[in-house]
Structure formats: C-alpha cells, structure tokens
Amino acid sequence: xxxxxxxxxxxxxxxxxxxxxxxxxxxxxxxxxxxxxxxxxxxxxxxxxxxxxxxxxxxxxxxxxxxxxxxxxxxxxxxxxxxxxxxxxxxxxxxxxxxxxxxxxxxxxxxxxxxxxxxxxxxxxxxxxxxxxxxxxxxxxxxxxxxxxxxxxxxxxxxxxxxxxxxxxxxxxxxxxxxxxxxxxxxxxxxxxxxxxxxxxxxxxxxxxxxxxxxxxxxxxxxxxxxxxxxxxxxxxxxxxxxxxxxxxxxxxxxxxxxxxxxxxxxxxxxxxxxxxxxxxxxxxxxxxxxxxxxxxxxxxxxxxxxxx
Numbered sequence: 001x002x003x004x005x006x007x008x009x010x011x012x013x014x015x016x017x018x019x020x021x022x023x024x025x026x027x028x029x030x031x032x033x034x035x036x037x038x039x040x041x042x043x044x045x046x047x048x049x050x051x052x053x054x055x056x057x058x059x060x061x062x063x064x065x066x067x068x069x070x071x072x073x074x075x076x077x078x079x080x081x082x083x084x085x086x087x088x089x090x091x092x093x094x095x096x097x098x099x100x101x102x103x104x105x106x107x108x109x110x111x112x113x114x115x116x117x118x119x120x121x122x123x124x125x126x127x128x129x130x131x132x133x134x135x136x137x138x139x140x141x142x143x144x145x146x147x148x149x150x151x152x153x154x155x156x157x158x159x160x161x162x163x164x165x166x167x168x169x170x171x172x173x174x175x176x177x178x179x180x181x182x183x184x185x186x187x188x189x190x191x192x193x194x195x196x197x198x199x200x201x202x203x204x205x206x207x208x209x210x211x212x213x214x215x216x217x218x219x220x221x222x223x224x225x226x227x228x229x230x231x232x233x234x235x236x237x238x239x240x241x242x243x244x245x246x247x248x249x250x251x252x253x254x255x256x257x258x259x260x261x262x263x264x265x266x267x268x269x270x271x272x273x274x275x276x277x278x279x280x281x282x283x284x285x286x287x288x289x290x291x292x293x294x295x296x297x298x299x300x301x302x303x304x305x306x307x308x309x
C-alpha cells in the first residue's frame with residue numbers, strides 16, 4: 001500500500017491493467033465493477049479512503065473510478081458498452097513498467113511504451129476459464145467499502161448474489177414444475193386459470209410470455225458502485241437487469257454498503273420511458289433503506305413496478 005491516496009490510486013490503476021491482462025489468458029470476462037473491486041482487494045483502502053461520500057460511495061472507490069480515465073487517455077484501456085478491455089499497448093505497459101514507481105511515472109508523464117516491448121508471456125499453464133453465474137455476473141461487484149475485508153476476488157460476490165437470486169425464485173420455479181399441463185381451451189374461450197398453489201408454497205405465477213422491452217436498467221445513486229462510469233445513466237452495461245424467463249421478472253443483484261438509496265427503472269438504455277414509485281411513468285424515485293450486503297431488485301413489466309424479494 002502507498003503512503004497516501006495518490007500513490008494508492010496509481011497502484012490500483014496498475015492492478016486494473018494486471019487484472020485485465022490476466023483475463024486475456026484465463027478467458028474470464030469481469031464487468032467493470034468487478035475489475036475495480038479486484039484492484040481494491042489487491043490494494044486495500046485505508047481509513048481515509050473508506051470514508052463514505054454522498055450517496056454512500058467510498059472516497060477511494062470514486063477516486064479510482066475517475067482515475068481510470070488516465071488509462072484510457074494513455075491508450076491502455078478501452079471502455080466499451082460490453083465492458084472494459086486492455087489494448088495491446090496496455091498489455092505491453094505491464095511489461096515495460098512492471099515496477100509500481102515506473103508505472104506511475106510513465107502514466108503521469110504520458111510516456112509511451114518503448115518500441116519493441118513484447119506482449120506479456122503466457123503463464124506456464126493456462127488457467128481454466130471460470131463460468132460466472134448468468135444472472136449475477138453482470139449485476140454484482142464487491143463494493144470498495146468491504147474490499148479490505150474481502151477474503152477473495154469479486155467473483156465470489158457474484159456467486160453469493162446468484163445464490164440469493166436463485167433462492168428468491170426457487171418457490172416460483174417449484175410451483176411451475178409441479179403444475180400439470182392445462183387442457184387446451186377452445187379457440188373462442190379464454191385459457192383456464194391456473195389452480196391455486198398449496199398454502200405452504202408460493203402463489204402460482206403465470207408463465208405466459210409477455211412482450212418485454214429490449215433492455216431494463218436500474219438507474220440510481222449507487223451505479224458507480226456497480227462499476228458504471230456515472231450514476232443515473234441508463235446506457236451502461238453495468239446497470240442492466242437480466243430477464244428471468246420463468247417468472248418474467250427482470251432482476252439485478254448488487255452488493256452495497258448500508259445506506260439510503262434512490263433509483264428508477266429505465267427502459268431500452270434511455271430516459272424516454274422510465275418508471276418510478278408505484279409503477280408511475282416518469283414518477284418519483286424508488287427509495288430503499290439498505291442494511292448492507294447483497295440487494296436484489298426485481299422489475300415486473302406487467303405492472304411497471306419493482307418487486308423486492
């Protein structure tokens with residue numbers, strides 16, 4: 001760890017490139033939030049950097065997020081809609097400026113990578129690619145507030161969130177699996193209603209497919225903690241929800257520090273169609289007092305409202 005926030009930030013920027021360079025060999029694709037979280041795991045926040053700013057964002061996390069613009073300016077990092085990726089020059093920078101001091105000096109001075117610098121050598125044995133959980137791989141990242149205490153990489157946070165989402169929909173899936181096929185109704189009649197589930201089980205949920213938007217985002221004052229470049233911006237991949245085809249709910253799981261959060265639901269990566277409290281078009285913000293840990297948010301397009309499991 002460095003002596004101050006500036007030194008720590010440069011160390012974390014180097015860690016960001018190292019993590020992205022490792023992805024080239026592992027085949028694992030982390031979202032931006034997971035990359036930032038892993039960098040903070042490798043270079044933990046000090047007491048000053050753990051202080052929460054407005055919106056519950058740790059000071060060091062916000063500083064690092066802003067500082068990644070230096071990597072983009074240097075031509076070492078590309079921030080695309082599908083995630084972050086390291087350039088060939090960025091890979092060579094991890095070789096040419098392997099020492100933290102040299103890396104920080106080159107980045108601050110805009111020093112180009114020396115000509116002829118080779119790409120990093122492949123590991124002796126290529127690590128096996130990891131398969132993150134489908135639902136939570138995009139939506140969760142270990143927050144900087146807990147990064148110093150994290151026993152492992154942000155991938156375990158995704159597993160934890162995926163488990164919570166799975167538990168949230170398990171009762172519904174159980175009912176759907178137990179349900180007997182319904183007899184075909186005459187063309188002129190409406191489909192028969194689904195039989196009520198036993199009292200000990202969750203209510204039956206219709207699995208009839210409804211017309212869904214192309215994309216649904218949870219947009220609020222905690223998006224930076226998910227790895228997005230900015231809060232309240234519906235266009236970024238890090239804030240997009242995943243559609244569960246079983247219960248027709250859009251879901252996202254985010255590991256957030258304790259705090260008060262506000263957000264809205266925005267469709268198709270823009271503000272043209274958005275819904276707030278009680279499913280109101282362009283309505284007031286949803287509000288949630290969160291005790292810390294993984295927060296699961298679900299959106300039902302049939303009601304235009306959220307469902308908190």
